[in-house]
Amino acid sequence: xxxxxxxxxxxxxxxxxxxxxxxxxxxxxxxxxxxxxxxxxxxxxxxxxxxxxxxxxxxxxxxxxxxxxxxxxxxxxxxxxxxxxxxxxxxxxxxxxxxxxxxxxxxxxxxxxxxxxxxxxxxxxxxxxxxxxxxxxxxxxxxxxxxxxxxxxxxxxxxxxxxxxxxxxxxxxxxxxxxxxxxxxxxxxxxxxxxxxxxxxxxxxxxxxxxxxxxxxxxxxxxxxxxxxxxxxxxxxxxxxxxxxxxxxxxxxxxxxxxxxxxxxxxxxxxxxxxxxxxxxxxxxxxxxxxxxxxxxxxxxxxxxxxxxxxxxxxxxxxxxxxxxxxxxxxxxxxxxxxxxxxxxxxxxxxxxxxxxxxxxxxxxxxxxxxxxxxxx
Amino acid sequence: xxxxxxxxxxxxxxxxxxxxxxxxxxxxxxxxxxxxxxxxxxxxxxxxxxxxxxxxxxxxxxxxxxxxxxxxxxxxxxxxxxxxxxxxxxxxxxxxxxxxxxxxxxxxxxxxxxxxxxxxxxxxxxxxxxxxxxxxxxxxxxxxxxxxxxxxxxxxxxxxxxxxxxxxxxxxxxxxxxxxxxxxxxxxxxxxxxxxxxxxxxxxxxxxxxxxxxxxxxxxxxxxxxxxxxxxxxxxxxxxxxxxxxxxxxxxxxxxxxxxxxxxxxxxxxxxxxxxxxxxxxxxxxxxxxxxxxxxxxxxxxxxxxxxxxxxxxxxxxxxxxxxxxxxxxxxxxxxxxxxxxxxxxxxxxxxxxxxxxxxxxxxxxxxxxxxxxxxxxxxxxxxxxxxxxxxxxxxxxx
Ligand SMILES: Cc1cc2nc3c(=O)[nH]c(=O)nc-3n(C[C@H](O)[C@H](O)[C@H](O)COP(=O)(O)OP(=O)(O)OC[C@H]3O[C@@H](n4cnc5c(N)ncnc54)[C@H](O)[C@@H]3O)c2cc1C
Numbered sequence: 001x002x003x004x005x006x007x008x009x010x011x012x013x014x015x016x017x018x019x020x021x022x023x024x025x026x027x028x029x030x031x032x033x034x035x036x037x038x039x040x041x042x043x044x045x046x047x048x049x050x051x052x053x054x055x056x057x058x059x060x061x062x063x064x065x066x067x068x069x070x071x072x073x074x075x076x077x078x079x080x081x082x083x084x085x086x087x088x089x090x091x092x093x094x095x096x097x098x099x100x101x102x103x104x105x106x107x108x109x110x111x112x113x114x115x116x117x118x119x120x121x122x123x124x125x126x127x128x129x130x131x132x133x134x135x136x137x138x139x140x141x142x143x144x145x146x147x148x149x150x151x152x153x154x155x156x157x158x159x160x161x162x163x164x165x166x167x168x169x170x171x172x173x174x175x176x177x178x179x180x181x182x183x184x185x186x187x188x189x190x191x192x193x194x195x196x197x198x199x200x201x202x203x204x205x206x207x208x209x210x211x212x213x214x215x216x217x218x219x220x221x222x223x224x225x226x227x228x229x230x231x232x233x234x235x236x237x238x239x240x241x242x243x244x245x246x247x248x249x250x251x252x253x254x255x256x257x258x259x260x261x262x263x264x265x266x267x268x269x270x271x272x273x274x275x276x277x278x279x280x281x282x283x284x285x286x287x288x289x290x291x292x293x294x295x296x297x298x299x300x301x302x303x304x305x306x307x308x309x310x311x312x313x314x315x316x317x318x319x320x321x322x323x324x325x326x327x328x329x330x331x332x333x334x335x336x337x338x339x340x341x342x343x344x345x346x347x348x349x350x351x352x353x354x355x356x357x358x359x360x361x362x363x364x365x366x367x368x369x370x371x372x373x374x375x376x377x
Numbered sequence: 378x379x380x381x382x383x384x385x386x387x388x389x390x391x392x393x394x395x396x397x398x399x400x401x402x403x404x405x406x407x408x409x410x411x412x413x414x415x416x417x418x419x420x421x422x423x424x425x426x427x428x429x430x431x432x433x434x435x436x437x438x439x440x441x442x443x444x445x446x447x448x449x450x451x452x453x454x455x456x457x458x459x460x461x462x463x464x465x466x467x468x469x470x471x472x473x474x475x476x477x478x479x480x481x482x483x484x485x486x487x488x489x490x491x492x493x494x495x496x497x498x499x500x501x502x503x504x505x506x507x508x509x510x511x512x513x514x515x516x517x518x519x520x521x522x523x524x525x526x527x528x529x530x531x532x533x534x535x536x537x538x539x540x541x542x543x544x545x546x547x548x549x550x551x552x553x554x555x556x557x558x559x560x561x562x563x564x565x566x567x568x569x570x571x572x573x574x575x576x577x578x579x580x581x582x583x584x585x586x587x588x589x590x591x592x593x594x595x596x597x598x599x600x601x602x603x604x605x606x607x608x609x610x611x612x613x614x615x616x617x618x619x620x621x622x623x624x625x626x627x628x629x630x631x632x633x634x635x636x637x638x639x640x641x642x643x644x645x646x647x648x649x650x651x652x653x654x655x656x657x658x659x660x661x662x663x664x665x666x667x668x669x670x671x672x673x674x675x676x677x678x679x680x681x682x683x684x685x686x687x688x689x690x691x692x693x694x695x696x697x698x699x700x701x702x703x704x705x706x707x708x709x710x711x712x713x714x715x716x717x718x719x720x721x722x723x724x725x726x727x728x729x730x731x732x733x734x735x736x737x738x739x740x741x742x743x744x745x746x747x748x749x750x751x752x753x754x755x756x757x758x759x760x761x762x763x764x765x766x767x768x769x770x771x772x773x774x775x776x
Contacts, residue, residue, distance in 0.1 A: 130724050132734065133653060133723070134652060134653060134722055134723030134724050134725040134726075134736075135653060135655070135656060135723055135724070136655075136723060136724060137655065137656065140656060161724070161734060162724060162727065200728065200732050200734070201728065201729050201730070201731040201732035201735070201739075202727050202728055202729055202732070203726075203727055203728070203729045203742055204727070205587075209727075211734065268511075269512070269513065269514045269515040270514070270515045270518075271515075277759070277775075279759045279762065279763070280759065331716075334585070334749050334753075335749065335752060335753065335757070335758070335759075338513050338514065338753055338757060339508060339513055339537065339538040339753060339754070341585075341749065341753060342538075342584055342585055342749055342750060342753055342754075343582055343583060343584060343585060344583035344584060344585055344587060345582075345583065346585070348585075349585035349746070352746070353729075356719065356726065356727065356742065356745075357727040358727075359726070360722070360723065360724055360725070360726035360727040361724065361727065364720060364723075364726065366654075366664060366720065367654065367655070370655070370662075370664075
């Protein structure tokens with residue numbers, strides 16, 4: 001094989017620092033009792049914790065200093081996403097980070113100057129890209145933007161789905177076909193009527209996504225992003241989304257295995273800890289091995305993210321394995337909790353539902369392997 | 378006039394063809410353990426009554442207690458018609474499959490008259506009080522107390538995961554009458570308990586699907602007449618095992634009807650045709666094809682095993698093998714097929730039942746989660762494997 005660089009392992013100094021503080025912050029701010037309480041609220045996350053996330057500078061990790069960020073990269077974003085996943089913390093963090101990357105990648109200078117500092121300062125943002133067909137291909141767009149005749153701006157038609165935390169976002173990046181090519185727009189959500197937004201019922205009740213009807217939304221010329229750069233931006237969102245989803249699921253997988261092991265160490269049947277039964281012990285060890293591998297691939301992907309082809313390979317490997325690892329671990333977690341595993345009150349279902357939702361974002365494991373086949377074989 | 382099996386089968390076929398409800402605006406449970414809403418419950422109760430009144434449930438049970446007085450082969454034909462028409466489940470499973478056969482087998486004349494008709498027409502819902510908070514897989518260790526006090530027993534303790542606990546009129550109960558028995562099994566006795574006995578209360582438990590469906594059942598000095606006991610004191614375990622055999626279909630005597638919906642593999646083929654991956658129908662993907670064909674083979678193998686179990690020359694070496702394995706095989710298969718169906722849905726795999734954009738109204742997502750009811754309930758898959766290993770293969774018991 002000519003090119004065997006599939007990504008490299010490594011860690012930057014700021015990344016290690018961020019991992020440390022993220023671990024502490026998430027553990028303190030997102031105990032399971034709060035995760036459960038937030039599930040019942042309309043917005044789904046805690047605004048105070050969100051404000052603190054902004055104050056820590058984490059929304060600007062991958063935003064250059066000239067736009068108010070820390071000037072680091074997605075490499076350093078990964079530990080935050082991972083630790084949030086580990087504690088199932090509800091947060092518009094990933095959506096906001098991805099929207100910022102989209103703006104950075106294909107926003108006009110004016111858009112970057114006005115919006116990125118606001119995001120770095122704590123404003124939430126999101127993406128409205130997926131459409132009805134269930135397709136992961138962000139360029140398969142049927143929403144339409146048409147120039148208004150003789151005036152400023154565009155008319156939009158079409159519907160978008162899975163817009164994360166749209167109700168909390170100040171800005172939304174959305175895609176539509178314009179004059180025969182995909183185009184991205186960034187608008188303020190204040191311009192969207194409530195009637196255009198519908199909360200979706202998704203597998204994972206710890207998070208919020210919305211369907212967005214584009215008809216009637218007012219879009220000015222200033223909202224249009226740089227059309228020449230749209231394909232690059234969409235590819236970047238795809239990779240960034242897959243990376244952060246992998247981080248989220250890897251973190252969740254660790255917590256899922258830990259809590260299952262804990263139960264197996266305390267629950268007794270037949271006078272023995274159920275963890276002593278090899279029928280349970282061995283599959284849990286398999287889950288653990290899967291998790292360890294997934295975490296290695298995740299941090300290699302974080303480190304190699306900007307490295308072109310090997311970056312893509314490493315991200316796809318990480319996403320594929322994180323999804324499979326969490327799905328398996330959480331499936332076994334339900335089973336190994338017995339009757340309690342079948343209850344709402346058992347956390348195993350939260351991890352399983354997280355996996356169901358998150359594997360299906362930015363390409364599931366099989367789709368990642370298919371792309372990898374094209375890249376590797 | 379007694380209908381021949383062929384005539385009976387034809388009339389069942391025609392009846393289910395005509396009467397099987399279609400296009401309901403709510404989702405039906407696939408197993409009796411999945412009933413989660415009052416709407417589902419009321420629907421299924423009414424459905425069972427209709428099937429019974431049409432003569433397709435309890436066809437082989439004695440006519441004097443409300444049964445059809447026909448043969449088991451007749452009932453099997455009716456049950457097959459339910460499967461063929463993908464009819465809703467017959468949900469009063471604990472009554473039809475466990476309590477009923479037990480009462481017919483060893484109950485008094487009075488008990489048969491009192492209990493059997495209500496089991497068949499669904500007026501009387503039954504539940505099963507076996508598992509306890511600390512004793513599930515280790516059922517033989519159940520500690521709930523039944524203390525003899527003259528012509529009564531006083532019940533104290535709690536049962537859990539009681540399916541239909543808050544709907545049930547009667548419970549089959551396993552409780553400890555002799556804590557000093559020479560081994561744990563010999564201290565247990567078996568009871569038929571009216572749920573309206575003072576001192577019995579239930580608390581609903583929310584299931585992982587978000588719905589209700591089972592309860593914790595509390596016994597606080599509840600007094601039941603000695604006549605509620607089945608068999609002798611100390612025979613509880615033996616009787617419970619007997620009911621488990623009715624459940625696992627290893628022994629005849631169930632009233633019939635389907636308590637687990639068949640999954641029609643054709644349905645998932647349709648799904649694979651209609652969903653797209655990478656802009657192409659999922660079914661064109663060779664990996665999808667391979668999984669799909671494997672699932673179809675699994676399904677066929679299950680059906681053929683059920684048929685082979687009836688051909689004794691083909692089971693001479695290990696007659697218990699197929700009856701012992703069918704619960705494990707079927708319940709794990711149902712989980713697998715749901716999980717695979719979800720994986721065909723692209724981004725839409727993330728929707729749950731209740732979203733207007735969800736594929737098949739989120740049937741597969743909810744079905745996957747619900748599938749654990751049967752891989753855990755009724756003896757977990759791990760325990761099933763232990764039983765098969767020990768009883769079919771003669772492997773040593775782990776100690
Ligand atoms: C939907 C549903 C409905 C139910 N309905 C009823 C009902 O109506 N009435 C009733 O009485 N009960 C009911 N049950 C309870 C069910 O029978 C028990 O949950 C089951 O037997 C497991 O017991 P447990 O919950 O105590 O789990 P545990 O016994 O604590 O099991 C925990 C884990 O340990 C494993 N394990 C235990 N022992 C061994 C071993 N020796 N070797 C390997 N692995 C082992 C189990 O497989 C499981 O994965 C229901 C359960 C469910 C999920």
